[in-house]
Amino acid sequence: MTNENLAGYANLSLYSAMAVLTVAMVCHAIYLAALLPARDRLRDDLTPAVADREAELVAAGAGPGRTQSPVAPTRHTGGELSRRALTAAGIASTTTWLGGFLLLLSVVLRGLAVHRWPLGNMFEFAVMGSMFTVLAYSIWSTRRELRWLGVFITGPVLLVLGMAVAVWYTEAAELMPSLRSYWLVIHVTVATLATAVFTIGAALSLVYLLKDAFERSGRATVLDRFPETPAIERTAYSLHIVAFPLWTFTLIAGAIWARQAWASYWNWDPKEVWTFVIWVVYAAYLHSRATSGISRQTVSYIALAGYACIIVNFAVVNVFFVGQHSYSGL
Structure with missing residues (x-):
């Protein structure tokens, strides 16, 4: 098989991955969309049952103000939406x-087509x-319930691949x-x-920032079905703890x-400078996270600022700044 054929099959695999991940993103979105209506339907089913119970108590002379507790409906009508959501989540995971x-x-x-480690340009x-x-x-999802996060992963990945x-x-x-x-492989x-x-x-x-903002506003959203905000923030912090030593290396x-x-x-190459800038911003994030008196919201904004620096480093510095790292092929 020639190198051209291998490169063509590599591109075909890439296009297939984009198509499959598009299906995954849509199914993740369906799963999220099904969560809030399922909750709202259950609440709507509960309201007539409570009203009927109050009417019975009024007829018996108890009065609406003296009811002790609402009566739960005898059937759970959110099952169909729940099954639909679980089916979409299963397809999304697969x-x-x-x-x-x-x-x-x-x-x-x-890599086989170019006979080297496939990290020689921006595309690779x-x-x-x-x-x-x-x-x-995907591997992390086998250990924790992360179906709620899927659309926030597959969406950006599809954007980058596009x-x-x-x-x-x-x-x-x-x-x-x-x-x-050999430092290409390592570095x-x-x-x-x-x-x-x-x-x-x-x-x-x-x-975390979106959920926290909606909680403060008192608006009901699908984010209400996500884990609690402290748990989300702690998980983000744990991932940054893993990534920061890798970036230091x-x-x-x-x-x-x-x-x-x-x-x-x-x-003082532009790429070197921005790599150091990213390191400084994430170091500031970790320091702020360990400092009392700094809110978790501020800390999360610093984390997003660090990721914005990564985007600038890749999509701007590689393209518009001339230096020793100008090897993108554009």
């Missing part, structure tokens, strides 16, 4: 797993980062000389894995590789 494996297949085929980084994100979420195909796509080719090193792979964990942490921080490994490639540990 298709998310399938999408992750298709992305893995795409990465493997791309985006595909592998999406793969890590989807598989990390950009990879439409904007960042690069034909399979050899690496430039400065990238032909860039860890950076990609850290970015994937940061992505899930950012999604949790966003969900990325920064150090990059400096070592720079010494071998360019004879200097630090060259």
